[in-house]
Amino acid sequence: MNNYLDLSIKEIHELLVAKKITPVDLVEECYTRIGENSDLNSFITLNKTEAIEYARKLAEEEVEVDNLLWGIPIAIKDNISTKNIRTTCASKMLENYVPIYDATVIEKVKAAKMIIIGKTNMDEFAMGSASRTSYFGAPKNPVDKTKITGGSSGGSASCVAGNLVPIALGSDTGGSIRQPASYTGIVGMKPTYGRVSRYGLIAYGSSLDQIGPMTRNVYENALLLNTLVGKDKKDLTSVEREKEDFTRLIGKNIDGMKIAIPEFFVSSIVSPIIIEKLNHVVEILKENGATVEYVDMKYLDQVVTIYQIITMGEASSNLARFDGVKFGYRAENSESVEDMYANTRYEGFGTEVKRRIMVGSYLLSGENAKIYYDKALMIRNALKQEFNKFFEKYDFVFGPTTTTVAYGLDENLDDPRKSFMDDTLVMPVNMAGLPGINIPMGKDSDNMPIGLHIIGAHFEEARMYQIASFLENKLK
Amino acid sequence: MNDYKTTIGIEVHCELKTNSKMFSDSINNYGGVANVNINEVDFALPGTLPCMNEYGIELGLKAALALNCEINKKVVFDRKNYFYPDLPKGYQITQARNPIGVNGYVEIEVDGVKKKIGIHDIHIEEDTCKSTHAETKSYLDFNRNGVPLIEIVSEPDMSNEKEAMAYLEKLRELLLYTNVSDCKMEEGSMRCDVNVSVSKTDKLGTRTETKNIGSISSVGRAILAEAKRQIEELEAGREILEETRRFDEKKDCTILMRVKETGNDYRYFPEPNLPPYTLEDSFINRVKENMEVLPDVRRKTYLDAGIHPVNVEKIIANKEISDYLLGLNCNLVIASNLLLGEISAYLNKTEKKLEETKLSKEKFTVLVNKLDSKEINNQIFKEIVDTLMETEEDINKLVENQKANALSETDLTNIVEKLILENPESVEDYKQGKDRAIKYLMGQIMKETRGKADPALANQLLLQKLSEQ
Numbered sequence: 001m002n003n004y005l006d007l008s009i010k011e012i013h014e015l016l017v018a019k020k021i022t023p024v025d026l027v028e029e030c031y032t033r034i035g036e037n038s039d040l041n042s043f044i045t046l047n048k049t050e051a052i053e054y055a056r057k058l059a060e061e062e063v064e065v066d067n068l069l070w071g072i073p074i075a076i077k078d079n080i081s082t083k084n085i086r087t088t089c090a091s092k093m094l095e096n097y098v099p100i101y102d103a104t105v106i107e108k109v110k111a112a113k114m115i116i117i118g119k120t121n122m123d124e125f126a127m128g129s130a131s132r133t134s135y136f137g138a139p140k141n142p143v144d145k146t147k148i149t150g151g152s153s154g155g156s157a158s159c160v161a162g163n164l165v166p167i168a169l170g171s172d173t174g175g176s177i178r179q180p181a182s183y184t185g186i187v188g189m190k191p192t193y194g195r196v197s198r199y200g201l202i203a204y205g206s207s208l209d210q211i212g213p214m215t216r217n218v219y220e221n222a223l224l225l226n227t228l229v230g231k232d233k234k235d236l237t238s239v240e241r242e243k244e245d246f247t248r249l250i251g252k253n254i255d256g257m258k259i260a261i262p263e264f265f266v267s268s269i270v271s272p273i274i275i276e277k278l279n280h281v282v283e284i285l286k287e288n289g290a291t292v293e294y295v296d297m298k299y300l301d302q303v304v305t306i307y308q309i310i311t312m313g314e315a316s317s318n319l320a321r322f323d324g325v326k327f328g329y330r331a332e333n334s335e336s337v338e339d340m341y342a343n344t345r346y347e348g349f350g351t352e353v354k355r356r357i358m359v360g361s362y363l364l365s366g367e368n369a370k371i372y373y374d375k376a377l378m379i380r381n382a383l384k385q386e387f388n389k390f391f392e393k394y395d396f397v398f399g400p401t402t403t404t405v406a407y408g409l410d411e412n413l414d415d416p417r418k419s420f421m422d423d424t425l426v427m428p429v430n431m432a433g434l435p436g437i438n439i440p441m442g443k444d445s446d447n448m449p450i451g452l453h454i455i456g457a458h459f460e461e462a463r464m465y466q467i468a469s470f471l472e473n474k475l476k
Numbered sequence: 477m478n479d480y481k482t483t484i485g486i487e488v489h490c491e492l493k494t495n496s497k498m499f500s501d502s503i504n505n506y507g508g509v510a511n512v513n514i515n516e517v518d519f520a521l522p523g524t525l526p527c528m529n530e531y532g533i534e535l536g537l538k539a540a541l542a543l544n545c546e547i548n549k550k551v552v553f554d555r556k557n558y559f560y561p562d563l564p565k566g567y568q569i570t571q572a573r574n575p576i577g578v579n580g581y582v583e584i585e586v587d588g589v590k591k592k593i594g595i596h597d598i599h600i601e602e603d604t605c606k607s608t609h610a611e612t613k614s615y616l617d618f619n620r621n622g623v624p625l626i627e628i629v630s631e632p633d634m635s636n637e638k639e640a641m642a643y644l645e646k647l648r649e650l651l652l653y654t655n656v657s658d659c660k661m662e663e664g665s666m667r668c669d670v671n672v673s674v675s676k677t678d679k680l681g682t683r684t685e686t687k688n689i690g691s692i693s694s695v696g697r698a699i700l701a702e703a704k705r706q707i708e709e710l711e712a713g714r715e716i717l718e719e720t721r722r723f724d725e726k727k728d729c730t731i732l733m734r735v736k737e738t739g740n741d742y743r744y745f746p747e748p749n750l751p752p753y754t755l756e757d758s759f760i761n762r763v764k765e766n767m768e769v770l771p772d773v774r775r776k777t778y779l780d781a782g783i784h785p786v787n788v789e790k791i792i793a794n795k796e797i798s799d800y801l802l803g804l805n806c807n808l809v810i811a812s813n814l815l816l817g818e819i820s821a822y823l824n825k826t827e828k829k830l831e832e833t834k835l836s837k838e839k840f841t842v843l844v845n846k847l848d849s850k851e852i853n854n855q856i857f858k859e860i861v862d863t864l865m866e867t868e869e870d871i872n873k874l875v876e877n878q879k880a881n882a883l884s885e886t887d888l889t890n891i892v893e894k895l896i897l898e899n900p901e902s903v904e905d906y907k908q909g910k911d912r913a914i915k916y917l918m919g920q921i922m923k924e925t926r927g928k929a930d931p932a933l934a935n936q937l938l939l940q941k942l943s944e945q
Binding site (some may be wrong): 079100200364 | 516519520521522523524525526527528555557559561564565566567616741743744745748749750751
């Protein structure tokens, strides 16, 4: 066993350039590790034959010396459309669905010559915060296999934290990248809404969904984001920005930076051990010339409600296309079209998905749309203004990523609201379309990871990587 | 029975003449081989997103302007959610809350009386798949799915079938002339749903909706049939229910499809994948400035030029000729006579379009001016029309040749005098007031001149010479 996967991407790249290894070595090591850790249940579908074949083809080509991601294995969350690779959304509904087209991010991943290892486990249709709603069973936390990975990008978090694959793509509607990153002790970035094309991301809450990188360290996260971004004519919500290198500020000092910590983020809902770790971070910041102020930010305590209204409303419509007519699961022996719809959706969707579709349909029904959905959009807009106001005075907003560390796989199964409460601290970022990143900031007495959440102003990802990398080094 | 008033409102769907679909890049063309003009977006594959056809917005705006609407500058789309096999996404993208045009009108004329029919709103949306039902199966053609549509919702301002038909004729004319839609009801690119109610008082009765009627004349028949049915129901002491019905062409009656359930719940909300944007005034102005000359403006021009009202309507009904007449600086009466007469005959005979002939507007203007100044007569025009349509030959030269070839007035006078001498019986008949004498002699003149004589001139000379007898 060579353990190349324990090296950094930079080190791996040097070995590739020096022709000491080829991508085949990396891919084979991935599949060996995945096989040895199959109990983690990180993957729904492996792309083994094609990945090895592609690695062999790359092995005969020249290494692109200025492309650090050349030949690097990557795992993809199973709600991102991959041509010819089954894409299930962890649902029975799409158990046998093989897309005919690549998501825009997949085209970019392929253009950078990364190698797709497989599709990672997740909450069904990204609805959940522990990846336990997966039709294929929950993935496990590599730090403690009796614990949840978090979710919904639990499989991506699990395989990166377990070092089965160096990098992965996740998606984040209300914390689904950052929260599992926090629970498993890795780095996860939810970029600014519009930064990365959503074309090919199977929609949950369209106005909140965003794809982002999940990696072992800050630098590699910035590296992967470099390849993902850009305006896409197939996604009208994607935004035109000047091309930038997100790694460019990494290594620079943080003196003079102004940080705000909302009182709500350090209130009694957060475990004392997590507050303790955050206080330690505050000390480091101050020691290094940054200022930290505790502030009162409005609307944060209402975010879970607003999130539920908006995502469930949108989801009830987004998931209407799964009707058994065109693709995916279809219930047999129905007597009428209406019957076929009802049976297909009753049998094809899991409990949590059905719950959210039903609540969402109710919320948009008749006058309810005005009472709930329109009002939620108003509060969401007010929250956005509130953040903008703070970003006039401060560079970043800090807080913990989660209120607790990862809990047991069999805990909290009977409370459907729990999965929303797990994301209380990370949802505001999606509401305001802001970028947010999780980096590990310590462990509790049981060795469970604790995450720091850094929120930046719109399109400030490069500066977030700067301060995140600085703290990553100090916290080592 | 006669004290019932009928009230009619009409919803019209028209497909827009764009190259691609409203929210995807695939080609806007259906009717041929099924399921060829589709892509992953049309098929609503998971993860796909809509794009925006800017030209579709432009055509919608143009229609709204042509229908005298107030323009909603903010372009916003909503989702209309419902389940149906022909609706792949499970929702239709439409403008439920912010239609592109509101509060418009079109002016109609029935039996010489003018009336304004209000347009409640006009909104842009996408078409559904075309379903075909076989015995045990249904088939979907996705070619039609996503084709850009406008829906035009009238106010309930029509009170009889004539007004409804005039309204639809007017709408079709406007959308054809502005190149918004080809409005072919028989091919489904224009579809009508008619709402009818009857009442004895000022309070409107319960209305029914009759769907997808195949032609404008059938709309008229459907309204008569439905109003009659409703009156009979009421007279029999029964209630009118809110129903969706269809028109049976053969039996000339409407047939129940389904009773409407209380308030359809489409769970409208803004389409999050299409960020709202605002139409620039400069864009709206450009569309206004480039707008085709509308049919009523043309009508007035023709009438003012002295064209007979019957011919005016013939021209309006033929957009090709109407467009050709635009900007012509010559005698429009002569021009329209030529276009509706010999030139139309030539086009029919050869199955050509005007633009496919060699008859440039410049050449045509010279021709009309020559006729207008009597430099040539109709007879000469008829001799040279085919050559004019088919060759680049110089018109002045053609006319010169034709004149040299033509009979002079002196020659014609000689022939007339000769024939009078040769046919004393006809002269006698003429004196006794028998019309057939003239007809016979004219025939002889044409025979003698092998058709080269100008009939008007020949007739005039003949009468003159006969009166001298």
